[in-house]
Amino acid sequence: MSPRSVVARVLSVLDAVERAPGALQVTQIAERTGLPIATAWRMVRELTEWGGLEQQADGRYRLATRVWAIGSSxxxxxxxxxxxxxxxxxxxxxxxxxxxxxxxxxxxxxxxxxxxxxxxxxxxxxxxxxxxxxxxxxxxxxxxxxxxxxxxxxxxxxxxxxxxxxxxxxxxxxxxxxxxxxxxxxxxxxxxxxxxxxxxxxxxxxxxxxxxxxxx
The missing domain is CATH 3.30.450.40 (GAF domain)
Structure with missing residues (x-):
């Protein structure tokens, strides 16, 4: 099986968070996507900086408003x-x-x-x-x-x-x-x-x- 592209891995993170019934910890995101924990951390950090994810006070992550802004267009x-x-x-x-x-x-x-x-x-x-x-x-x-x-x-x-x-x-x-x-x-x-x-x-x-x- 060929390795997933960077885009595919980013989309898998967004998909995992979107489908979850609530916010997720990074370890849960790694489990749901099959990504190594270090890769999941990097993807989550970059998505948060971009505005696609936001971190809650308890440390878990959920989709942020930028994703909705794109969809609502x-x-x-x-x-x-x-x-x-x-x-x-x-x-x-x-x-x-x-x-x-x-x-x-x-x-x-x-x-x-x-x-x-x-x-x-x-x-x-x-x-x-x-x-x-x-x-x-x-x-x-x-x-x-x-x-x-x-x-x-x-x-x-x-x-x-x-x-x-x-x-x-x-x-x-x-x-x-x-x-x-x-x-x-x-x-x-x-x-x-x-x-x-x-x-x-x-x-x-x-x-x-x-x-x-x-x-x-």
Whole structure:
């Protein structure tokens, strides 16, 4: 087997960190990539200097904003952000809760647009991947496969820390749930009064994303 190129090794580090459910230590990155520990250290250091990785207070590493900035420059992501942010901002202002839009990507909920009120609960930022167990958005994608039923289109989830969130599924014109609109909340939060606002906002976002197909 021929040795991997430098580019391939760098990409393997980014891929390992991106796919992990949380931040990783360098030793874990080496294990997941099959790289020697010294090579993994060098790759991580260079990626951190470039802005692709960031080191947390506990010494572990996660993807940094420069990677998201590159990805968000793609035309499809820019269009989603442009067409939906105003609706997310209105929802956040109405409910007093952070609102975010995520899309289904490789089995996770990828946050693509965010309207934050105060500090997000739990921490959410554009470009973060939320997996089942972390958010109602990820749980919703796991729960629904195919056309959603109206009354099953909202899902409330509480994470191990006690934070809660409520998501509404957004279906494409074929009826498949491909995105979700989520509100965050603290421990013990009651969601009943916010359901109408979230449901209406999800309908508005869906129309913004698929207006051409829906008006045919």
């Amino acid at each position: 793609a035309p499809c992501v820019r269009r989603i952000q442009r067409d939906t942010f105003r609706h997310l901002r209105d929802l956040a202002d109405t409910t007093g809760r952070t609102a975010y839009l995520s899309v289904l990507d490789q089995g996770a909920a990828l946050v693509v647009s965010l309207a934050q009120v105060g500090r997000g609960t739990p921490e959410v930022h554009e470009g973060r991947r939320l997996r089942p167990g972390e958010s109602s958005a990820a749980e919703l994608f796991r729960a629904f496969d195919g056309p959603p039923e109206l009354e099953r289109d909202l899902l409330v989830h509480k994470d191990p820390a006690g934070h809660s969130s409520m998501s509404a599924g957004i279906a494409d014109p074929t009826g498949a749930v491909v995105a979700s609109l989520t509100l965050t909340g603290g421990p013990g939060h009651t969601w009943t009064r916010l359901r109408p606002a979230l449901t209406e906002a999800a309908r508005t976002v869906r129309f913004s994303l698929y207006r051409d197909e829906l008006l045919v």
